[in-house]
Amino acid sequence: MSVNHLNFDLTKTFEQSVEETEIPERTGEIKKVHIVEKLKSIGVDLEDVVLGNFDQIGEISARKNRDPRSELYKTKGAFFRPNYERGILIYHLIKEFKLKSFLEIGFGRGYVTACAALAMNEMGEGGQITTVDPALSEEGLNNLASSFPKDFFSNVNFVKGMSQEYLPSLNQNFDMIYIDGDHRYSAVKSDWENCKDKYNKFLLFDDYHLPGKDQKDIHCSNLIDQIQDDSKELIIMDRRIFLDDRGYTDEEIDYGQVLLTKA
Numbered sequence: 001m002s003v004n005h006l007n008f009d010l011t012k013t014f015e016q017s018v019e020e021t022e023i024p025e026r027t028g029e030i031k032k033v034h035i036v037e038k039l040k041s042i043g044v045d046l047e048d049v050v051l052g053n054f055d056q057i058g059e060i061s062a063r064k065n066r067d068p069r070s071e072l073y074k075t076k077g078a079f080f081r082p083n084y085e086r087g088i089l090i091y092h093l094i095k096e097f098k099l100k101s102f103l104e105i106g107f108g109r110g111y112v113t114a115c116a117a118l119a120m121n122e123m124g125e126g127g128q129i130t131t132v133d134p135a136l137s138e139e140g141l142n143n144l145a146s147s148f149p150k151d152f153f154s155n156v157n158f159v160k161g162m163s164q165e166y167l168p169s170l171n172q173n174f175d176m177i178y179i180d181g182d183h184r185y186s187a188v189k190s191d192w193e194n195c196k197d198k199y200n201k202f203l204l205f206d207d208y209h210l211p212g213k214d215q216k217d218i219h220c221s222n223l224i225d226q227i228q229d230d231s232k233e234l235i236i237m238d239r240r241i242f243l244d245d246r247g248y249t250d251e252e253i254d255y256g257q258v259l260l261t262k263a
């Protein structure tokens with residue numbers, strides 16, 4: 001698999017390239033929906049979801065290790081599945097709405113790209129995926145590809161670079177955009193401004209934290225709370241379909257992903 005390199009200085013960080021912006025307070029005022037209800041509302045019953053496919057993809061591209069000093073490492077095991085439900089959601093949105101183009105900001109280890117590629121390959125209608133990340137490497141991609149059937153990623157355009165550099169140069173729209181790159185306020189704001197007129201049907205944000213959940217350098221909700229859009233909904237997910245061996249109730253889940261939908 002080959003990576004398309006953007007022609008810019010990768011040593012320059014985003015922080016150096018923008019002026020620091022004041023971060024607005026979070027409001028936490030957002031409509032909430034449980035992932036199972038959301039899937040139902042788009043025509044998917046849990047019985048239709050093939051969990052094994054997401055487990056196979058996640059095993060290679062998303063599984064995480066627990067800290068060996070933690071209690072859960074001792075009592076539940078070494079590994080966990082961090083929010084594999086995002087892949088389930090994206091896969092089913094693509095299939096139910098026959099989406100033909102998908103842009104991802106932040107490739108990570110490739111879980112979402114692979115879930116989107118599975119949906120596009122199964123539909124067989126020549127859909128296209130673009131994923132942009134400054135950390136992409138040819139070696140990493142070849143390792144990933146070796147675990148999938150030949151040509152599995154043939155419809156993916158891998159772009160090595162920062163979204164803030166790449167998006168302004170794009171003169172195309174996408175049926176769906178997934179914003180999951182740099183989660184600091186200025187970066188999410190810039191991604192939102194660059195994407196808000198570029199999605200045809202869905203825009204999904206990762207990592208909306210409800211008030212009370214604080215994590216360094218994660219300011220997605222500070223931006224999302226500013227967006228005026230009646231379709232805006234927080235989808236409560238993460239080990240709601242896959243087993244939650246932490247034993248969290250739905251009420252204890254204090255973050256999720258935010259979906260905007262165009263009619």
Ligand SMILES: C[S@@+](CC[C@H](N)C(=O)[O-])C[C@H]1O[C@@H](n2cnc3c(N)ncnc32)[C@H](O)[C@@H]1O
Binds near residue numbers: 086113134180
């Ligand atoms: C949480 S991971 C993405 C996970 C992936 N979307 C998934 O769900 O499988 C975040 C990624 O964003 C990338 N990233 C950080 N800053 C970025 C930027 N300015 N533009 C694009 N990607 C960025 C990081 O290199 C990292 O790989």
